[in-house]
Amino acid sequence: MKLNNKNNSRRNFIKGTTAAIALSSLGTYAFEYGPKDKPWRVGLIGCGWYGKSDLFRLIQVANIDIVSLCDPDNDMLTEAAELVQQRQRTKKKPKIFNDYREMLAKKNLDIVLIGSPDHWHALQGIEAMKSGAHVYLQKPISVDVIEGEALVAAAKKYNKVIQVGMQRRSTPHLIDAKKNIVDAGLLGKVSHIEMCCYYHMRDKGNRPIIEVPESFDYDLWTGPAPLREFDGIPHRRWRAFMEYGNGIVGDMCVHMFDTVRWMVDLGWPKRVNSYGGIYVQKEAKANISDTQTAIFEYEELNCIWEHRSWGTPADPEYPWAFKIYGDKGTLLGSVHKYDFIPQGDGEKIHRDVVYEREKYPEDLTEKGMELHVAPATRGHMIDFLEAIENNASTVASIEQGHISAASCILANMSMKLGRPLIYDPMSMTVTGDSEATELLTRKYRGPWVHPHPDSV
The missing domain is CATH 3.30.360.10 (Dihydrodipicolinate Reductase; domain 2)
Structure with a gap:
């Protein structure tokens, strides 16, 4: 299952620099990655600065349907839902949840992005895999060492792909x-x-x-x-x-x-x-x-x-x-x-x-945007999606993240x-x-x- 790092790095470089071309600043793209007939169903846990940034980079490179958002801050959650409705291709407003357990209990997600604070990463990552989803997990994967060991074990048990947000590997x-x-x-x-x-x-x-x-x-x-x-x-x-x-x-x-x-x-x-x-x-x-x-x-x-x-x-x-x-x-x-x-x-x-x-002009107006990081995150998302399609390891696998x-x-x-x-x-x-x-x-x-x- 493990890919050669040199080949994986080269693939990231090529894909990361030839990502899908933006056709407008509101999220209509010529997708190169993912199923064309049926979009990936996506949920986000943690709707703060970096959670939304990761989600918007995924929107830019793949055919997805953002089904649900979760955050214990209602003000942040409401704002995120409105932004997602503007950015996603279908203009559909996602369902919102305060408790991630309620969101994951629906078992209707192919991919879960986790952008919550570090003390939540292990529990939410494991529960997302149990619900049937592949996981994009922000770094660091855990706050203690045994949490990390549990995440590694869960990924193997449930046969799910994890991409850790170590996007320097896709820079x-x-x-x-x-x-x-x-x-x-x-x-x-x-x-x-x-x-x-x-x-x-x-x-x-x-x-x-x-x-x-x-x-x-x-x-x-x-x-x-x-x-x-x-x-x-x-x-x-x-x-x-x-x-x-x-x-x-x-x-x-x-x-x-x-x-x-x-x-x-x-x-x-x-x-x-x-x-x-x-x-x-x-x-x-x-x-x-x-x-x-x-x-x-x-x-x-x-x-x-x-x-x-x-x-x-x-x-x-x-x-x-x-x-x-x-x-x-x-x-x-x-x-x-x-x-x-x-x-x-x-x-x-x-x-x-x-x-x-030039490819992604919407980057220029996004609140809190780190322009220098955006291409790396897009490349990281592409590597993640290709690993899902090929049942392969990501460049920032859960083992390496651990x-x-x-x-x-x-x-x-x-x-x-x-x-x-x-x-x-x-x-x-x-x-x-x-x-x-x-x-x-x-x-x-x-x-x-x-x-x-x-x-x-």
Whole structure:
């Protein structure tokens, strides 16, 4: 079932740069992908910024019928339904649900997109597969390691295709870098990798406690996570709290770590070590680290992550990036460009991000649009749809998504415990460390039940 990564990357590059041509700015397209006679029936869980963005990219490349939307925020849900009605080809308004379980109980969806906060990914992903749907699951796939193992087990049990939202693997200029720099041998032996994020992205707020608005089901939004005091609707701010995610490591490192693993073909790290904390921004409610270093160890190779949500970036040209060092040259990469610098004499190579403004003019007016990401997400969707049609693996499979997410979770665990960790995916334990093994499964708030690979 597993496809060769080189062939898959090449396919993504070709398809991602020759996607369906937009015929108008309101969603009428010449579809190249998917069944022509009967559209895929699609549902979205999580109607915030990125959930809608993923859905609108899917609309652009495939013949779909958006059947249902789900979100515990009625205001957000209503707005999303109106936007979908405008954008989708049939102009049909989707049915709306607050509780994803009610939506999935209809069992009328071929594909479910999950754009909810991280603490929901595992439960919703598993239930979507149980309902009979293939899943496009935003990264990271889980907040604890055993959730990820359960997702891997569920995908195998229900024989469903999952595409994880690690769209760097479908980013045209990075596919070019992998093919023409890494795979072509221009780096030589790779023995050091650096990754970083110096964005000032950590929430600095210290908001007062207020009443929950009637339009927002805070208890349902919180679900299995601890119920924090309510200080405003947490859309996008939830990333500031470890109750719902894994901080900047789980949000930003997971992208770059997944990218370099794909680039140079790395699996599970031998050992993970991390240190850091809240060193500067102590006045905020946020409880994620503002300063952290993580080391993912491989044979004769360390992948080193560093983030600071304060101060200046080490390299202003590459503030969120990776740098792969080989004995013949160095590859610098980000979502915006890449640069190859040869060791000694040789030709430097530079490539910029691919935009598709002319093909998809509606990108220019979409609220919150990341223009540089849109072509990658379209390519990622195309790869997902082709995997469904061919019963094949996606370029960002659940197995690969699990390795990247779990490694970042282990980094946070290492920082918390103050020692390096060795994870054994066969036994699903941290070798020689019973305390760390207990942390692989977080406690759920009742009545929600934590999934386990043996009981999905």
